[in-house]
Amino acid sequence: MSLQKAMTIAFVITALVLILNELAKKISSTTIITICIIAYLGISLYAYIMKTQLAFWILAIAVGMFQDPIQALSRSYFGKIIPAEKSGEYFGLYDIFGKGASILGTIIVSLVSQLTGNLNLSVSALSILFLIGLFLFRKAVRLNQKNSECGQTTNV
Secondary structure, three states: OOHHHHHHHHHHHHHHHHHHHHHHHHHHHHHHHHHHHHHHHHHHHHHHHOHHHHHHHHHHHHHHHHHHHHHHHHHHHHHHOOOOOHHHHHOOOOOOOHHHHHHHHHHHHHHHHHOOHHHHHHHHHHHHHHHHHHHHHHHHHHHHHHHHHOOOOOOO
């Protein structure tokens, strides 16, 4: 890939990330996180039909566009809903689950690839994790909102 193409892609990704960050200021971070999870679900499903180098670059740009906002906003949201006095413990668990997700994702891609011989299908198999994550995240958001409405203390 030429330097010009790489610079163009970096510029596009940066612009799109800045747009998402501005949106996060106007609407709730939970909405942006939900959008990012749905986008990752779409990206993983798109991987199934990906056949050309152009399709790969589209996928790469999409991943780059959603990676930073979801990481930053999810850490921020997590920091708001955990007890401040136990933040070290909770962020330790957050880190362990992040590493576990990396291992689980790699295992799923490897297993599906070995069993089917289809790399596109193996990447698309990650969509199951995004569906589970979306369900659990939305359930946690509703639980947090319910606790806030009931007068239970939260840090949000």
